[in-house]
Structure formats: structure tokens, C-alpha cells
Amino acid sequence: AASAPKPLPSSGPKSLREMPHPLATSSSEEMGPALTPSPDLLLPRSIADKDLSLPNGTPVDTSSPASSSSLLNRLQLDDDLDVEARDLFVTVDDPKKHVCTMETYITYRVTTKTTRAEFDLPEYSVRRRYQDFDWLRNKLEESQPTHLIPPLPEKFVVKGVVDRFSEEFVETRRKALDKFLKRITDHPVLSFNEHFNVFLTAKDLNAYKKQGMALLSKMGESVKYVTGGYKLRSRPLEFAAIGDYLDTFSLKLGTIDRIAQRIIKEQLEYLVELREYGPVYSTWGGLEVELSEPLEGVSACIGNCCTALEELSEDMTEDFLPVLREYILYAESMKNVLKKRDQVQAEYEAKLEAVALKREDRPKVPTDVEKCQDRVECFNADLKADMERWQNNKRQDFRQLLMGMADKNIQYYEKVCVT
């Protein structure tokens, strides 16, 4: 267990008393720490009707927003989870086309292997279609609004431009869906989400979906954010920095995407010319006697170059570009989460102000204000933690990606050399 949790600038259970009252200090200078209530309003952290978790490892109900931050504290130090420590494995494979009267669609097999107690069986195998993934993502966003949910591959494809049932498209999508589930699996909080559990295990997902709609939402889902147009006083520096970073990041990725596409386009045009170039040597070879062999040789080499180049372009299109796009989507959804965070903070500030103005001597603090403050804290904590792991993962991903690109180019050149 952790002796001291990694210094999360946002709330940790022990540093609350040290936080300055937001209205006491000038609101323009906000250092790392997020907004917290003054000691006056501080109560022994009894939020709503759930018990706080203590950092010494008491099991918690992870669907409560309050407890997620402490759980994260615990797990924060387990930075690189060993493969042996993992107890949940999910894969997406085996795409199949289904033709019905109303529509045609593709399903993917989702296989789960686990030793977790939350699951009844050690193994599951179910069939899911894109709609189901989309549903899962929405549910996760609803139930874990303070977390970053991984992105899904694009929902809509322009018919006529892309063949929805072509092998390449289906394979690209499958890979993206597989990554999506793996990211959730790796997340210490999201992977325990009950919707996720159902997604992995239920034979008939549609029945569950309908059920979920009718039933009153549970604790986690009641945390809906009314965007009442609250204005944010000031954004803590770190989140502003994250916002700026994300903006620049998606900009740069967008540029790289464009460059990569341009390169592929140029490569294909080059290929067209090469395809004409090779045969001319052949024709010439037919004309000559002594030179015919070397000329034919050159022609054959050029042919090989064409093939190698084609493979390179294909690989770039199939492996490199989708990952770029995925991260751009990721950045987008992260920005949305940031916005929500801002909203929550704004709401909290407004309520705080209202209370302060009332100047009532009531010992009891309106629960919604408390909720707000807690939400904010959790938000900040979760975000921060998620960002860090995201950064790590992203770094790994990009490293692999660009190395892969380099590799492909190397392979291309090696092939050309050999000929």
C-alpha cells in the first residue's frame, strides 16, 4: 500500500485543511491546488450516503465518484502493471457479415478471460456489433463522467467513398475496437464498470439496453451535470495548460495526418510513373541483342520497386493513419471532459458564492454544494491521473507507430536494394 500517495495537486484526503478558501484569496492567482472548501464548510467528508474510503485499502464501491480518486491514489504507484498482475484479458476478432431483411451489418467476436470476482465465469465469448460498442461508450461517459473514455473509430462512413464491407475497412475497424476494449481493460476504474461487465458477458445485450433505459439511474448515473451557463471564475493553471496542450497537440497531429496523406498521394503518383518506366526498358531490350539481358534486368528491378512501394503505401494507410486519427479523437473527447470540468467548477463557485452571500448560520451545508465541491475534486484528481497514464500510453503508441513507419521505409529500401 502506498505510504504517501503521489502528490496529486488536486485533493488528497489529508491536505484539505491546508487549502485556502477560494473567496478569501484573490481569485486570479491559483496555484496547483484545485478549489476546495474552507475549513468552515469542511465536514468529515461525509458525502451523500456513502462512506469515505480510507487510503489504507478498504474496498470501495467504485461506481461512486467520491471513491474513485482514492482508488486511484492506491493504484497510482502501480505504474506499469505486470502482465501477471493483470486479471482481465479481452480480444476482438473474427468479423462476420450478417444479412437480414432490414439491413446488413458486421459483428465481431469479443472474447474475455478473467479471474476477477466480479465475473461469474472465467471465460466469455459474445458477438457484438458497432452499435453495441457505441452504446458502451455512451454508458461509460454517463456513468464515469470524470474519466477520459477512449475513443471509438468513426461511426459514419460516407457511402460510396469507402466500402463498409471491404476487408481493409473491416480489419481497420476491428483493430480500433480491439484497442478500445483493451484501453478500458487497462483502466483501473473503468474496467470495473458494470456496463462494461455486461457488455463482455451478456448473451442478449439488447434486452439489457432496454432495461437500463427504463430503470431509474443508479447512484453514479444520477450525477448529471446541468449546464446552467455558469461562468468560470478562473481555471487552475494546470488545466489551462492541459487545454492548451491538447489544442496544439491536435493541431500538430492534424498536420501530420495531412502530410502523411500527401506523401502517400505523391508516392502513388510516383508509382504510376514507375509502372510506365519499367516496361520501356523491356521494349528496348527486345530491340537489342547484347544489351537485352541487362535491360530486361533493369525492367524487372523497377517492377519489384513498384511492388515494394505499393506495400509501403498500403501499410501506411492501414496502420499509421488510423492511429493518428484515433489520437485526434482522443484529444477531442479530452477537451470535452475539460469543458465539463470547467462547468462543474463554475457551478461550484456560483453555489459557494450564493451561500456566502446568504450568510446564514446554518450549520448544515446544502448538500448540492458539497456535491459540487466533491465532484470538482474528483474530476480534477481523475483527470490528472488519467492524463498521466494517457501520456505514457500515447508515448508508447507513438514510439511504436513511428518506429513502425521507419521500419516500413527501411524494409522498402532493403527490398529495392536486393533487386
Next chain:
Amino acid sequence: MEDCLAKKLEITVSEAEKRTGRNAVNIQETYTAYLIETRAVESQSEGQCAPVESLWRRYSEFELLRNYLSVTYPHIVVPPLPEKRADFVWHKLSADNMDPDFVERRRIGLENFLLRVASHPVLCQDKIFYAFLMQEGGWKEMVNETGFQLKADSRLKALNATFRVKNPDKRFTELKHYSDELQSVISHLLRVRARVADRLYGVYKVHGNYGRVFSEWSAIEKEMGDGLQSAGHHMDVYAASIDDILEEEEHYADQLKEYLFYAEALRAVCRKHELMQYDLEMAAQDLTSKKQQCEELATGTVRTFSLKGMTSKLFGQETPEQREAKIKVLEEQIQEGEEQLKSKNLEGRDFVKSAWADIERFKEQKNHDLKEALISYAVMQISMCKKGIQVWTNAKECFSKM
């Protein structure tokens, strides 16, 4: 190996200079002059360095020299000059004759031309050629005094002969066919190569954009920053490398171009043969008809319809004396004609023999040169790929350190 000038004399076209002057029609113009330097080889072996002689020539003088050689030695495949105007350009190359790269490549081409002529067993012995190398002043007059322009066959005559000749030597017909095909295939090749070069240039240059973006991106990253930045640098190197690569390829293109123009020289020899053969056939035909006329006059039979015959029938027969006179004239002409025919025949056979010898020599030269050109092209491609591998390996290393 026959003794040729190239063995005794070191020839270089070492410099090119822009000049202005007045041309033939007295208009001010800018042109480029080339410095030809020669140095005797023999004296070097004695430990002495022979003095370098030099003079300036412009492209039009080279042209004059070549025209002279083509006319004076029609049975020789005369080496071609580098192109007058830039052809087969792709977007980066300039089509401007004054462009320094073009001038540089032309300088090399002119040097190559002189070396080829100097290594040719027959051409190197020509006095005009020697004077071209050694004597700056008065060379033009010297060439014109040879009166070679008069010997030149008219284009029209040659064309006529090509269509009308009945019995050319089969080998020449084949050769002409071959040179046509060669010309077409090489020009096609050069055109496509130019397009290929253009596209390849585009591919490399776009990678340069990576360099910029990686650099900008690295500014906002912490751990990834260094790796991205250095990788970006490698992308820049990659993008820049294409310039040198393509410049080297231009030399390959120039080698091909030389043989493209050589095809024209081959055709010229074939045309000359056709002309001579046609001449021969015409002379033979003329002789035959004269003999026939003679016979008719002598025997009084009209074998073929002739206007003369008709008019004489209408306007009365000629006198026996007139007929005798005519026969006499014809017999003289026939005698002349037979002698001419004999010498033409001899000329023709000599031409065929010596032309074919030079063509064989040319074929060997061509096979050798083109083989080498192809090999060096392949080597160039391999080195280009090796550079590519190097750059991407470096980039990969940078990425792995991210």
C-alpha cells in the same frame, strides 16, 4: 589499336564563359564560349610538363565542325553534339540555355564529343579537326574553303531516294529500322524518366514538412520532445538528399541522350547508302533506256511508244544520216554511262564496306558504353536506397528513445 589523336593529346573543355558580341546579322547577342585546352601527352613521360594550349570556341563552331565531318566522311557514324536546347526537362531543371547547370552539362557534353572524335581511327586524322583544336583565328574560313557545303546532299534528294530506291542492301534497311526504334524507345524512356524524377522529388520534399511539424510538436512535449526533435532533423536530411541524387541521375540521362542522337547519325549513314544506291539504280536505268533507244534506231523497230516516234510518223521520217548521227551520240553516251556505272558500283561497294566496318565499331562502342551506363545507374539506385535506409534507421533510433 590504331594510333589516334586521343592517345597523343590531352583534350579538355575546361571552362565556359558568357560573352556578348555581334552575330552574323550584326545583332547584339549573348552567347557562351567554351575554353578548349590541349596538352601533348608524349613529353610528359620524359618528366617534362608540356605547355597547355588553349582557345575559345562557341557552340555554333562545334556545329560547323560536325557538319563538315558528316559531309566529308559520310560512311562514318559521326559522334553527336550535346543538345542545342534543353529537352526532357522536369520541373526543377531549367529550360534556359543560360542556366549554369545546363551550361555545365553542355560543357561536359562538348568535351565528350571532342574525345570521341579524337579516338576515332579515321576522324582523328582530319586536318580541320586538328585546326579546330589548335588554331583560333581563321579556322572558319579554312572550313569554308574546303567547299564541303557544296558536297552536301540536299535533303530533298535524300528523301526522294529513300522512297524510290529499289534494292538497298538489306543490312542498311535493317539498321535504319533499328535506329528509328532506338530513337523512339530512348526518347520515350527519357520522357518517363523525367516524370519519375519529378514525382520522386515531390515525395522526398514533402517529408521535409515532417521535420517542421515534429519540431513544433516537440516544443509541447516533455519526454517525447528530444526524440521528436532529432527525428525531425533526420527528416530534413532526407528531404534535402534528393537534390544530389537527382543531379547524379542527370548524368545517366545525358549518357542516354548521347545515344539518342547517335541514332540520328546512324540514320544519316543509311540515307547516304540509299542515295548512292538510288543514284546507281538511276544510272543503270538510264543506261538501259539509252541502249534500247540505240537498238530501236538501229533496227527501225519501235518497241516502246515514244513521242518522238509518233511525231516522226506524223511529220515524216528522219533521214538515214540523221539517224546515224543520233546512234553515234547515243553510243558515246552509252560508253560513258557504262564507265560511270562501273565507278559508281565500285564507289557503292567501297562505301558499303567501309560504312559497315565503322558500324560494327560503333555497335561495340554502344554496347560497352550502355552497359556501363546501366551499371552505374543501378549503383546510383542502390546508393540512394542505402541512404534511405540510413536516414530511416536514424529516425527509428530517435523514436525509440522517446
